[in-house]
Amino acid sequence: MDTVFKKPHALTDTTMHYCPGCTHGIAHRLIAEVIDELGIEGKTVGVSPVGCAYNNYIYFNCDMVQAAHGRAPAVATGIKRVHPDNFVFTYQGDGDLAAIGTAEIVHAATRGEKITVIFINNAIYGMTSGQMAPTTLIGQVTTTSPFGRKPELHGYPVKVCELLSTLEGAVYVERVSLHDVKNIKNAKSAIKKAFKVQAAGLGFSIVEVLSSCPTNWGINPVGALEWIKDKMIPVYPLGNFKGKDLEV
Amino acid sequence: MADQQIIISGFGGQGILSAGRILAYAGMLEKKNVSWLPSYGPEMRGGTANCHVIISDEAVGSPILNSATSLIVMNGPSLDKFEGIVESGGIIIKDSSLVERDPNRKDVQVYGIPATKVAFEMGNPTFANIILLGKLIEVTKIISKEAFEEALKKTLPAKKHHMIPDEMKALEYGMHYSA
Amino acid sequence: MGEKLLMKGNEVIAEAALRAGCRHYFGYPITPQTEIAHYMAKKMNELGGTFVQAESEVAAINMVYGAASAGARVLTSSSSPGISLKQEGLSYIAGAELPAVVVNIVRCGPGLGGILPAQCDYFQAVKGGGHGDYKMVVLAPSSVQELYELTVEAFNIADRYRIVSMIMGDGILGQMMEVVEFKDKENIEKVEKNWATTGTQMKREHNTITSIYIEPEILEKHNQKLQAKFALIAEKETRVESYNCEDADIIVTAFGTVARIVKNVIKMAQKEGIKVGLIRPITLWPFPVKEFEKYADVPKAFLSVELNAGQMVEDVKLAVNGKRPVHFYGRMGGMIPTQKEILDKIKEILNK
Numbered sequence: 148m149d150t151v152f153k154k155p156h157a158l159t160d161t162t163m164h165y166c167p168g169c170t171h172g173i174a175h176r177l178i179a180e181v182i183d184e185l186g187i188e189g190k191t192v193g194v195s196p197v198g199c200a201y202n203n204y205i206y207f208n209c210d211m212v213q214a215a216h217g218r219a220p221a222v223a224t225g226i227k228r229v230h231p232d233n234f235v236f237t238y239q240g241d242g243d244l245a246a247i248g249t250a251e252i253v254h255a256a257t258r259g260e261k262i263t264v265i266f267i268n269n270a271i272y273g274m275t276s277g278q279m280a281p282t283t284l285i286g287q288v289t290t291t292s293p294f295g296r297k298p299e300l301h302g303y304p305v306k307v308c309e310l311l312s313t314l315e316g317a318v319y320v321e322r323v324s325l326h327d328v329k330n331i332k333n334a335k336s337a338i339k340k341a342f343k344v345q346a347a348g349l350g351f352s353i354v355e356v357l358s359s360c361p362t363n364w365g366i367n368p369v370g371a372l373e374w375i376k377d378k379m380i381p382v383y384p385l386g387n388f389k390g391k392d393l394e395v
Numbered sequence: 396m397a398d399q400q401i402i403i404s405g406f407g408g409q410g411i412l413s414a415g416r417i418l419a420y421a422g423m424l425e426k427k428n429v430s431w432l433p434s435y436g437p438e439m440r441g442g443t444a445n446c447h448v449i450i451s452d453e454a455v456g457s458p459i460l461n462s463a464t465s466l467i468v469m470n471g472p473s474l475d476k477f478e479g480i481v482e483s484g485g486i487i488i489k490d491s492s493l494v495e496r497d498p499n500r501k502d503v504q505v506y507g508i509p510a511t512k513v514a515f516e517m518g519n520p521t522f523a524n525i526i527l528l529g530k531l532i533e534v535t536k537i538i539s540k541e542a543f544e545e546a547l548k549k550t551l552p553a554k555k556h557h558m559i560p561d562e563m564k565a566l567e568y569g570m571h572y573s574a
Numbered sequence: 575m576g577e578k579l580l581m582k583g584n585e586v587i588a589e590a591a592l593r594a595g596c597r598h599y600f601g602y603p604i605t606p607q608t609e610i611a612h613y614m615a616k617k618m619n620e621l622g623g624t625f626v627q628a629e630s631e632v633a634a635i636n637m638v639y640g641a642a643s644a645g646a647r648v649l650t651s652s653s654s655p656g657i658s659l660k661q662e663g664l665s666y667i668a669g670a671e672l673p674a675v676v677v678n679i680v681r682c683g684p685g686l687g688g689i690l691p692a693q694c695d696y697f698q699a700v701k702g703g704g705h706g707d708y709k710m711v712v713l714a715p716s717s718v719q720e721l722y723e724l725t726v727e728a729f730n731i732a733d734r735y736r737i738v739s740m741i742m743g744d745g746i747l748g749q750m751m752e753v754v755e756f757k758d759k760e761n762i763e764k765v766e767k768n769w770a771t772t773g774t775q776m777k778r779e780h781n782t783i784t785s786i787y788i789e790p791e792i793l794e795k796h797n798q799k800l801q802a803k804f805a806l807i808a809e810k811e812t813r814v815e816s817y818n819c820e821d822a823d824i825i826v827t828a829f830g831t832v833a834r835i836v837k838n839v840i841k842m843a844q845k846e847g848i849k850v851g852l853i854r855p856i857t858l859w860p861f862p863v864k865e866f867e868k869y870a871d872v873p874k875a876f877l878s879v880e881l882n883a884g885q886m887v888e889d890v891k892l893a894v895n896g897k898r899p900v901h902f903y904g905r906m907g908g909m910i911p912t913q914k915e916i917l918d919k920i921k922e923i924l925n926k
Contacts, residue, residue, distance in 0.1 A: 188774065188776060189773055189774045189775040189776035189777070190773040190775070191773065192644070192771045192772075192773060194640075195784075201786060202784075202786065202788075204782045204784060205782075207780070208774070208780050209773070209774060209780055210771035210772065210773055210774055210780050210781045210782070211771065211780065211781075211782050211783070211784075212639075212640065212643045212771050212782070212783040212784075213670070213782070213783060213784035213785065213786055214636065214639070214640075214666075215636060215639075215662055215663065215666050218632070218633070218636035218639075218663070221628065221632075221633040221634075221636035221637045221639075221640065222636050222637070222639050222640035222643070223640060224600075224626065224633075224637050224640060225598070225600065225636070225637035225638060225639060225640020225641035225642070225643070225644065225648070226640040226641065226643060226644045226771065227640075228598060228624040228626065228637075228640075228641060229598060229624070229640075229641045229644035229645065229646040230644055230772060230773065233644075233772070233773045250629050250630055250632075250633065251629070251632075251633050251636070253629075254628070254629035254633065258626075416580070416751065419580055419751060420580050423578060423580050423753050428753070429580065429751075429752070429753060430750055430751065430752050431580070431750060431751035431752075432746060432749065432750040432751075433749055433750075435605070435606055435689070435745060435749045455752070455834075456834050456835065456837040456838035456841075457831075457834045457835040457837075457838050457913070458746060458750050458752070458831075458834065459746065459831075459835070459910050461912040461913060461914070
């Protein structure tokens with residue numbers, strides 16, 4: 148009998164703690180599949196963020212380093228500079244990357260650090276229970292924008308791919324979504340390409356992954372996927388912002 | 396004298412700090428204990444510069460000088476600032492082309508040399524500090540001329556070594572200058 | 575021993591780190607320690623090491639965290655306001671038990687303060703600074719030669735115990751030139767770092783570097799393990815210099831630059847028939863408590879002289895434990911006490 152589907156080797160057997168309908172688990176699996184397919188588990192070091200994925204080091208079989216809130220790109224810089232032949236990736240949420248860690252992500256990109264960033268954008272703070280994120284949509288209700296995000300009070304959503312793609316050091320920038328099978332497949336190829344860009348030593352690569360947070364959005368899991376499609380994608384258009392034609 | 400506490404002071408750009416450094420280096424070559432402490436920070440930029448140099452047979456305690464046995468001044472404000480801390484019986488050497496007034500102190504030896512003017516005449520205004528150091532080592536005997544030359548070789552980059560004979564001439568001018 | 579060189583304190587720190595095998599430096603410019611970065615920028619290029627001018631001190635200390643995780647000997651340097659920014663990272667490094675060396679060439683505060691010498695970060699360095707129960711080994715050199723020797727040793731201590739070693743100096747020490755004699759070969763302790771995240775190479779279980787333990791029982795155990803380590807360090811790594819203490823009328827205690835001034839005071843006092851001793855803590859943490867216990871009955875009083883409003887004096891009082899009066903004399907804002915000022919204070923205490 149042929150095995151047609153199995154857990155990637157790069158994932159541990161530990162049961163994940165994420166809420167029902169949360170897409171963190173899918174994102175983890177895609178990264179692990181890519182690590183397996185590229186055969187780089189033994190040479191990969193991941194950096195865990197602060198946020199719901201704070202302890203995702205227990206889910207990956209590669210070496211992992213847990214970082215302070217927002218500092219993953221700086222930590223990854225240190226790791227990569229010591230062992231330039233290793234693959235280093237960070238896994239960061241929108242509060243981590245686009246609020247408290249803005250300086251670190253911008254400058255890691257500016258320096259063209261040869262790391263891969265997986266940026267989970269679900270438009271809300273999950274772990275601290277549903278506060279407004281820098282990527283929260285206009286009108287979106289959160290525990291700290293109880294009457295909806297208002298531009299005059301809270302400003303506008305941060306568009307990370309658009310921002311980082313202006314920097315020369317960022318060579319591969321792509322936004323993907325996990326709301327359906329077709330997009331999940333696209334997400335995987337983007338993550339794979341990002342790792343290949345790192346392998347080729349071309350510079351900084353980032354994949355922004357539009358993700359769901361049914362619990363803090365107050366929407367059921369299926370509805371949450373619809374919400375990504377209907378509400379998030381118009382604000383955060385999918386596609387490649389940089390490095391589409393890189394041959395890797 | 397086996398022990399000298401020297402303050403060299405003037406404008407940034409007059410070679411104040413490097414004069415002190417060569418002196419300390421020469422002291423080290425003479426197997427003395429030495430320290431060199433510069434003024435640092437914003438006051439250096441376009442303002443005054445000074446350094447404290449200690450050359451001693453004994454271990455150097457504090458590198459900060461509350462009193463000095465010798466003072467070299469290359470501008471007026473430096474004389475105003477440091478004249479009072481020269482020990483009785485100590486010496487003040489001033490660049491008389493830039494420091495107009497004479498020290499008020501009567502209990503110290505004062506030497507005035509128009510070092511900047513002479514350095515211009517020698518074709519290199521950066522020698523003014525060397526001329527003044529010449530007088531210092533002649534009067535105090537704290538280091539030898541030979542150690543000074545050796546220190547120049549050690550502290551100057553190789554591409555500037557061709558200047559050493561001229562620098563030694565400047566040093567000797569200072570040593571033998573009498574007003 | 576090798577050749578004698580006349581070098582600036584800051585440059586000697588950098589050279590010592592290189593000699594100790596450090597090939598990774600991360601920093602952000604701040605006076606009065608920038609010569610360390612200048613030296614590293616040049617030398618790391620020659621040696622094929624890493625020099626990164628980070629976007630902030632916060633980023634720099636987190637790069638240190640990453641490089642230390644990956645098993646490297648790593649250095650960052652800064653001065654007081656920058657060290658405040660590094661506190662987050664220092665707490666994480668302590669929690670994750672990573673070895674690293676941090677230099678603080680202290681300037682006067684609070685706030686932006688000034689750039690002149692001070693010792694006002696004593697509390698920050700020895701009592702925590704960042705959040706949580708942790709310690710750093712804090713080394714306080716008082717000469718350029720000692721900057722060299724203690725910087726090399728700082729790397730050994732850091733690796734031996736998986737802890738941060740801090741070199742604490744001031745602008746005088748960093749900026750001054752003094753003779754330094756480098757050894758032909760350094761004593762570099764080889765420590766097996768089988769915990770480092772260097773990639774599993776598919777030959778071992780994966781390593782994790784973390785400071786988060788959500789379960790209280792586990793976090794308490796982790797803390798107990800840290801405390802046991804700190805106790806061991808206190809036992810093994812305390813360093814102190816005592817001078818003229820055996821029959822002193824008064825024992826002055828001072829560290830770093832100030833201890834040099836006090837040595838001059840001792841000579842001045844001798845001429846006036848006053849016997850002054852000196853206890854100079856070389857490790858500010860662990861504090862040389864036993865040395866104070868040893869001499870607590872000897873003098874009429876103790877006097878702590880510091881470039882701050884009175885910080886180490888609290889540890890001196892704890893160590894002297896009420897056996898003798900403990901006095902304090904300090905200057906702030908970059909002012910340096912003269913020898914005469916200190917001698918006058920001694921005479922006042924001794925009623926002479």
